[in-house]
Amino acid sequence: MIKGAIFDLDGTLFDSMSIWSTIGNDYLLSLGIEPKENLAETFETFTLEESAEYYRSHYGVTLSISEIINGINDMLSDFYRNEVPLKKGVVELLEKFSQNQIKMCIATAMDKQLANEALLRLHVRDYFIQIVTTQDVGSGKTNPKIYLKALEYLKTEKQETLVFEDAYHALVTAKNEGFVVVGVHDGYESIQTEIQKISDYYITDYLTAFI
Template structure:
């Protein structure tokens, strides 16, 4: 397969950040002196920021605007990113190899664009990506094809030559529905969905080392 472009998910694919990301909603709720449900992270992990804020406002009777909820959530998320998140092993090597081959790369993420750009810069890999495309911009979560289609359009590469790297079962399904070749990357947060992911994806890797 000829590869001209690559669309990377960020959390759980390039970064060891899924557990932190899923816990951010709970930490935000606790900051309001409320008790989050034990499965809050699982319920909200595939939501766009708008969907998440709407859900939190309704579910926890938060007496403020969704815009202020988003600001509070992103404040907690940014603090956690800058304090604890690291890159997955072999990612810098793979990114450099793709760059040397002239492959265009972008990010498709549920994370706020400014925060995503900041964490990628802190980890020294921001310049590998021409664009950061968010679910908020696409108007849908990763379970829908829209964010992947938007990412491919900004890359400007043919769909049949564009590969998507994802870790989540809903995102893998969305990328396949969009018509992309999908390489699924193992992540601890999706271990219960491993067999389904392997069936959905075109290829499944436990580590980026397998691509070296």
């Protein structure tokens, strides 16, 4: 029986991956530095701190880690505070889970304040016990710490807790740790076949999933 659910935000609840596909390059360009690669691919498994350190070590950015993160968040803030939409059917799913007394938590790599503000604007913040970020636990989603921290808030067992993710590496981490994993289709994640294989459940549309 499912008693808890842990949700990623970008590409999972938020229809937001379009901005993440360019933000890495856009940040460098804002500093007058020409990117040498597609940074969205490079940063796919990185935390914001790891991305900031990469700018320093590979592109010679002399700003501090915190200054780089603040700069990136400044570029993202307007989108999250005013524009980012939920994926279709998210509200219906959250309401269904709430009615069935399934406790819910957020596990995200994005800035906690921006996440909170976006969830409040979209009128879904109250569904979640807590927002846990990779900054909180000091590691990205190749490490299960973020899911285990979320589990502490939910007070459920791994085998009765769903983890919703759109990224393959995150699904692998949660699956290997013993969670029940739900792969969420997003057009910006190319390896859908692998995601379907690793997932206990795979959804392309919240309107028909678990409702």
